[in-house]
C-alpha cells in the first residue's frame with residue numbers, strides 16, 4: 049500500500065503559474081464599467097487592486113513566475129499530496145483508478161491560501177498596509193487573515209451575519225491570525241448601514257458583504273480589496289494544484305488522465321486543478337473535465353451566460369459569466385462556499401467552448417458520497433468538496449457500466465472539521481434538499497435583463 053500517497057519533494061514546488069489565457073480558443077470578454085458600460089482598463093481597477101495583480105488579470109503570458117517570497121510561505125504545506133483512493137475504489141467496487149489531490153493540509157484547511165498568500169504579497173510590495181474582504185462561511189476570511197499575518201498587513205473581514213452567528217470558530221480562527229471581523233451588514237459602511245435601516249435583522253449575503261468590502265477599499269488610500277475566487281488572477285494562483293497533480297500522476301505511472309472533477313463555487317479550486325489539464329486537452333489529449341455544483345445554486349447548469357455584477361449593491365464591474373442574477377440569495381445549504389450567484393468568467397467561457405461540462409447535485413447525495421469517502425479514506429471532506437467526490441464516484445460508475453477502466457482525478461479542496469453541525473444533520477436524517485423552482489430562477493434573472501449582453505449569450 050506504500051504507493052497510495054504520491055508526494056513531491058519540496059524542490060518540485062511549481063515555480064510559475066499556468067495561464068490558460070495563453071491557450072484558450074476564446075479569451076473571456078472584457079469586464080465593463082458599472083456606470084458607463086464601457087470596457088474597463090487597468091486604471092479603473094487601481095483603487096481596488098495593486099498593479100501587479102491587475103496586470104496578471106489581463107496577462108496572456110503562458111507562465112508567470114511565482115515570487116520567492118510567495119514560494120517561501122507556500123512551502124509551509126506545498127507540494128500537497130496526491131492520493132490514490134484504493135479503499136474508496138474497493139468500497140464502490142470499481143475497476144477504475146481514483147486519485148485525489150488533498151488541499152486540506154494548508155494552515156486554513158482549504159485551497160484558498162494558495163491565492164491569499166500571493167495577493168497579500170503583491171499588496172505589501174505595492175505599499176498597501178491593509179486589506180478588506182468578505183467571507184461567507186469563513187474559509188476565505190481565514191485564508192486571508194493567515195496570509196496578511198505572513199506579510200504584516202492589517203485585515204478587515206466582513207463576515208455574512210448568519211455565518212458570524214452560526215460559525216464562531218471560523219471567526220476566532222481569523223482573530224487568532226490578527227484579523228478584525230465584523231458581521232455583515234455592518235454599521236461600518238454606507239452599503240451596510242442602508243441595509244440595516246431597511247432590515248435590522250438582515251442575515252446578510254455574500255453579495256452584501258462584497259459591497260461592504262469594496263466600499264471600504266475604494267474609500268481608503270491604505271486599503272485594497274481582495275477576492276478569494278472568480279477573478280482571472282485568483283484562478284491563476286490556484287494552478288499550482290493542477291501542475292503538481294500532473295507531475296504526481298506521471299510518478300504514479302499514469303500516462304493519461306481520463307476524467308478530472310472539481311466542485312465550483314466561484315470556480316477557483318476547480319480551475320486550479322483543471323486548467324493545466326484543459327491546456328492538455330486543447331493540445332489534443334482526450335480528457336473529460338467536469339465542474340460540479342449544488343442543485344440549490346445551479347449557476348453553470350441553469351444560469352444563463354450574461355453580464356452581471358459581482359455584488360448586490362452593483363458596485364463591482366460587470367463581468368461576463370454564467371449567473372443566477374446579482375440579487376439571487378441561494379437556500380441555506382451547508383456547502384456555504386458554493387453559494388455564489390456567479391462563476392469565474394474563465395470557467396464560463398470554457399463551458400461555452402465545450403472544453404468542460406457541468407453537473408448539479410442535491411446535498412443529501414453529496415453527503416452520502418462524503419460519508420463513503422470518510423469511512424473508506426479517513427479524511428472528512430468539506431461539504432463543498434463532497435460535490436467533487438460525488439462527481440468522481442459517478443464517473444467511476446459510468447466507466448464500469450461501459451466496461452472500461454479509467455483514471456479519475458478530483459480535487460479534495462478542504463477538510464470538514466468546522467462543518468460537524470452539517471454532518472450531524474445528515475446523520476440524523478434532517479438535511480433538506482432544495483431543487484430550485486424554475487419561477488425562482490426566472491425571478492432572479494429579471495435583475496440582469498437591463499444589463500449589456502455579451503457575445504455568445506442567447507438573445
Ligand SMILES: *Cc1c(COP(=O)(O)O)cnc(C)c1O
Pocket residue numbers: 158159160187188276277278311312313314315316317318385386430432433461462463
Ligand atoms: C471556498 C471553497 C470552495 C468554493 O470556492 P471555489 O472558488 O469555487 O473553489 C470549495 N471548497 C472549499 C473547501 C472552499 O473553502
